[in-house]
Amino acid sequence: MADPMRIRANNKDGVTEVRVLMSHPMESGVRKDASGALVPAKYITDLDATHNGKTVLKAMFSGAVSQNPFLSFKFKGGAKGEKVAVKWVDNKGESRTDEATIA
Amino acid sequence: MKTRLVISAVLMAAATTGAQAQDAAAAGIAKFREMLADGNPAELFEMKGEELWKQKRGPKNASLEQCDLGLGPGVVQGAFVQLPRYFADTKRVQDLETRLVTCMETLQGFNAEEIARTPFLKGEKETLAALATWIGGLSKDMRFAVPQKHEAEKTMYEVGKRLFFARGGSHDFSCASCHGADNTRIRLQDLPNLTKNPGDGVGFAAWPAYRISNSQMWTMQHRLNDCYRQQRFPEPKWGSDATIALSVYMGVNANGAASIVPALKR
Amino acid sequence: MNKTYMTVWASMALAAVAGCSTGGSGVDYDKLAADVTKASFQDKNIVKVSALTQDENMAACSAANVAGKPLDEAQAKAIEAAALKTIRFPADGKFLGDWKEGEKIAQSGRGMTWSDDAKTVNGGNCYNCHQIDKKEISYGTIGPSLYNYGKLRGVTDPNAEAAKAMVEYTWGKLWNSQAYNACSMMPRAGHKGVMNEQQLKHIMALLLDPKSPVNQ
Numbered sequence: 001m002a003d004p005m006r007i008r009a010n011n012k013d014g015v016t017e018v019r020v021l022m023s024h025p026m027e028s029g030v031r032k033d034a035s036g037a038l039v040p041a042k043y044i045t046d047l048d049a050t051h052n053g054k055t056v057l058k059a060m061f062s063g064a065v066s067q068n069p070f071l072s073f074k075f076k077g078g079a080k081g082e083k084v085a086v087k088w089v090d091n092k093g094e095s096r097t098d099e100a101t102i103a
Numbered sequence: 104m105k106t107r108l109v110i111s112a113v114l115m116a117a118a119t120t121g122a123q124a125q126d127a128a129a130a131g132i133a134k135f136r137e138m139l140a141d142g143n144p145a146e147l148f149e150m151k152g153e154e155l156w157k158q159k160r161g162p163k164n165a166s167l168e169q170c171d172l173g174l175g176p177g178v179v180q181g182a183f184v185q186l187p188r189y190f191a192d193t194k195r196v197q198d199l200e201t202r203l204v205t206c207m208e209t210l211q212g213f214n215a216e217e218i219a220r221t222p223f224l225k226g227e228k229e230t231l232a233a234l235a236t237w238i239g240g241l242s243k244d245m246r247f248a249v250p251q252k253h254e255a256e257k258t259m260y261e262v263g264k265r266l267f268f269a270r271g272g273s274h275d276f277s278c279a280s281c282h283g284a285d286n287t288r289i290r291l292q293d294l295p296n297l298t299k300n301p302g303d304g305v306g307f308a309a310w311p312a313y314r315i316s317n318s319q320m321w322t323m324q325h326r327l328n329d330c331y332r333q334q335r336f337p338e339p340k341w342g343s344d345a346t347i348a349l350s351v352y353m354g355v356n357a358n359g360a361a362s363i364v365p366a367l368k369r
Numbered sequence: 370m371n372k373t374y375m376t377v378w379a380s381m382a383l384a385a386v387a388g389c390s391t392g393g394s395g396v397d398y399d400k401l402a403a404d405v406t407k408a409s410f411q412d413k414n415i416v417k418v419s420a421l422t423q424d425e426n427m428a429a430c431s432a433a434n435v436a437g438k439p440l441d442e443a444q445a446k447a448i449e450a451a452a453l454k455t456i457r458f459p460a461d462g463k464f465l466g467d468w469k470e471g472e473k474i475a476q477s478g479r480g481m482t483w484s485d486d487a488k489t490v491n492g493g494n495c496y497n498c499h500q501i502d503k504k505e506i507s508y509g510t511i512g513p514s515l516y517n518y519g520k521l522r523g524v525t526d527p528n529a530e531a532a533k534a535m536v537e538y539t540w541g542k543l544w545n546s547q548a549y550n551a552c553s554m555m556p557r558a559g560h561k562g563v564m565n566e567q568q569l570k571h572i573m574a575l576l577l578d579p580k581s582p583v584n585q
Contacts, residue, residue, distance in 0.1 A: 003147060003150075003151065004150065006146050006147060006150060019141065019142060021142045021143075021144060021146055021147060023144075023147045066318070067144075067318040068144035068147060068318065070139075070141070070142030070144075072141070072142070124506050125506045128506055128507075258396065258398070258401065261396075261398040261401075261402075262398060262401050262402045262405050264435060265398060265399060265402035265431075265435055266402055266405070266406065268431050268434035268435045269402070269406070269421075269423070269431050270423065270427045270430060270431050271420065271421040271422075271423055271427065272416070272420045272421065272481075273420060273481045273556070273561050273562070273563060274481070274494075274556040274561070274563065275427055275554075275556055275557060275561070276556075277431065277434075279434055280511070280554050281511065283434070284511075286510075287509070287510045287511045288509055288510050288511075289497045289498065289509045289511060290496060290497055290507045290508065290509050291506075291507050291508075294511075332482050332483055332484060333482060335416065335420070335481045335482055336410070336416065336420065336421065337410045337411060337412055337413055337416045337417060337418045337420060337421065337483070338410065338411050338412075338413035338416070338483060339409050339410055340409055340410070340411055343405075343408065343409035343410075344405045344408065344409055345405050345406060345408075345409030345410065346409070348402075348405060
């Protein structure tokens, strides 16, 4: 089970800003280790952010995104106390979902 | 980092020659760091560290919640800025990492020598990095107050000072070669003067830090180890008196400066 | 904890008790520091603990730093004179090599660390501390700028008699910087075997060849 994400969500003037820090190695698959062997690809491919069950952001990541990715975005709506959930899935099929309360 | 590198490379390419290019590069680097500061991956280590402090682990299946970091058993807030210090139970001056290992040994039954021998970034050394990050973070913005009351603490300061200036190795480097003057840099990396208080959030006040260039969380022991490597010195043993003496010297010099731990480094 | 630490610690504690009345006066901190150094370092790959044995110069310079005072003049002159004697000019009398190779050597910071091996070609580490070619903006400021080095010193023909003194001084400085500044921070590239004769010739060309970008 992957390590948890750190999610912060703040609402101001009808707009919610979400900041997510994900714990993931994001191996591109083209990097070589000290002995010259290719390090296998393991990176987040899809990300889905929802508010009250409704999708507010969908993203497709590639191996070009660096380790422990940080994502920041805004959406119209949301209110203090409501939940924002973020789910990522990687190329190996592993996934992780975490949620945060809008402050 | 790869996508972020593209942005900073574009910023740098936009500049022209000479001093303009250098200013643009410095500005580009500053902007790059600013962008990264919001979402410091060190926060992931803080979360992990808190978990490891409270979790029952080791042969004794106990948590670290009774660990005394100098302010009493279990007192974590404020402890970071008062280390290294003398501990009566071990009769030695200890830094955060060696003190954590003492607790891991006495409370949880781990083998201290084995942890000392484990390479950085592996096994229980990663545990230490996470714990140090979380504990450091709980003193964020507090001012250093590394004690010099006990004779042993004063002695370690004097020993640390001598080690700081000791030139050696194939290149005749000492810590002071890079960290002994104001306003210098190595390549484009600014160097703090560690023979005195270098200011808030600089030098001793900035480790543990997350290093963007290699995506690693580095503690002060790790930083010292790698400094010595670059100085062409042989390896300092992990947790040795040399490493602790240097931390005492730098820490006491930094007294009054605010800690920004966990920091973000290139 | 570890036996090694306890031994050093016990001797430190003893020294502290035996030597001091109040405020630690009488404690031989220099000896303690030497003992701590001995107990704290270990060989790692190509770097041995013996590398820390200081020659007299380095011991004197380190002590001066700790005291916060410059070396006394007589001692400085003696160190410089002894260092001057260690300088070995190129066997074939040719001081300059290829500045293009010199630039590569100046850019490289490799070699002699415990993560290098015996086969690693040592670099000069030059840009870490110095500005050299104006095109390179990633340079350090620990040492003075070397941009226009030859030009500023009036070296239009490095092979001419007029340039001899400057050419020899530059070689000497690279070979053993302490010949001209007792506590120089610059590594003693030739004397300590950091760079070989051929590499030093390339660096000389980078600095003194009128065609080198440094002198444009």
